[in-house]
Amino acid sequence: MQPIPDLELTLSIDDQLDQIERLAAAIRALPEYSAYFAANDALYADPGANCRRDELPMRLYEARKHHQPLTDDFCGRESVQAFVHAEVELSKVLSGVERLLSRATGIALCKDIDLDDCPATDGLPDAVRSEAVALGEMLAQQPAIRTYRAAADALAADPHAADLDLRFETIRMRLKARQRAMKDQRPADVKNFNTLREAVLVNLLIDKRDRTLEEAHHYLGRVADTLNRKLRLDFLALARG
Numbered sequence: 001m002q003p004i005p006d007l008e009l010t011l012s013i014d015d016q017l018d019q020i021e022r023l024a025a026a027i028r029a030l031p032e033y034s035a036y037f038a039a040n041d042a043l044y045a046d047p048g049a050n051c052r053r054d055e056l057p058m059r060l061y062e063a064r065k066h067h068q069p070l071t072d073d074f075c076g077r078e079s080v081q082a083f084v085h086a087e088v089e090l091s092k093v094l095s096g097v098e099r100l101l102s103r104a105t106g107i108a109l110c111k112d113i114d115l116d117d118c119p120a121t122d123g124l125p126d127a128v129r130s131e132a133v134a135l136g137e138m139l140a141q142q143p144a145i146r147t148y149r150a151a152a153d154a155l156a157a158d159p160h161a162a163d164l165d166l167r168f169e170t171i172r173m174r175l176k177a178r179q180r181a182m183k184d185q186r187p188a189d190v191k192n193f194n195t196l197r198e199a200v201l202v203n204l205l206i207d208k209r210d211r212t213l214e215e216a217h218h219y220l221g222r223v224a225d226t227l228n229r230k231l232r233l234d235f236l237a238l239a240r241g
Contacts, residue, residue, distance in 0.1 A: 013222050016138050020223065023097070023131040024230035030125060032090045033231075039079075039086035046079040060084065091241045096121040097132045098239035101223075104136025105145050106152070107216055109224060110240045144219040148212040154205055161205040168196040 013020070027033055044050050052074050063070050074080065099121050102108045121129065139145060155161050171193045178185055200206050227235040 013219070013226060016135065016142075016223065017226070019131070019135045019138055020226050021230060023128070023135050024227060026125070026127040026131045027093065027097070027231060030090075030093060030128065032086070032093055036086045036090040036233075039083040043079045043083045046077065049074065049077050049079045056080065056084075087238070088241075091238045093124065093128065094235060094239040095241055096124040097128065098236065100124075100129070100132040101136045101139065101220075104133070104140045105216070105220065106140075106149055107145070107213070107220060109220055110236055111217075139220070139223065142219065144212075144216045148209070148216040151205075151209040151212040155209045158205055161203055164196065164199055164203060165206050165209075168193075168200050171196060 043053060055074065059070060059075050062068070063075070070076065070081065070084065075084075098109050102110075124132070155165060171189060175185060175189060175193055178189075224236050
């Protein structure tokens with residue numbers, strides 16, 4: 001396999017720090033942001049809820065999965081209901097920001113999310129939208145992102161490699177879906193997966209796309225971590241919803 005340039009020296013986000021701060025400041029100025037932390041403080045101050053707050057993520061997951069309201073003795077508490085509402089409202093904003101940044105770079109910051117299957121961003125406050133668009137434009141010009149986009153374009157331009165990549169990804173997602181559903185894997189699917197994986201591992205175009213994508217994810221991860229610190233929350237966890 002042909003080596004690709006070492007991108008470690010290009011992964012600095014120093015040039016984007018000012019714009020990241022402007023985006024974070026626009027988010028911090030929103031009423032949804034203040035409401036989220038006020039609701040978090042109220043939940044923390046409620047002894048009957050705070051001692052069980054670790055249960056909340058799973059309760060939310062189950063409620064969404066089964067379309068059931070959160071009305072039991074824990075989730076029905078006023079402090080819990082207020083926190084859930086505030087989290088949902090802030091999540092809508094952060095999801096819009098994540099979508100704008102992902103579209104600009106061509107890489108989903110929240111992994112395993114389809115860039116073409118995403119919420120509309122029309123409802124974002126103008127100040128937040130403007131700063132997110134500006135940051136997205138800056139990120140798209142960074143070497144790690146541009147190198148990945150070039151590798152992805154080269155792969156897409158090769159019919160054989162593109163077909164191989166699509167068939168492998170299709171079978172991989174099928175196996176993953178069956179695993180999540182706790183269903184037995186079909187022997188034919190497993191055999192097909194192993195055969196395609198061997199072909200993928202020796203394909204130079206796919207290898208370069210995957211390695212440059214890893215570098216790009218590393219770079220964008222540093223951007224997300226910086227947003228985390230400036231917002232005092234887990235940006236991608238809330239953006240994922």
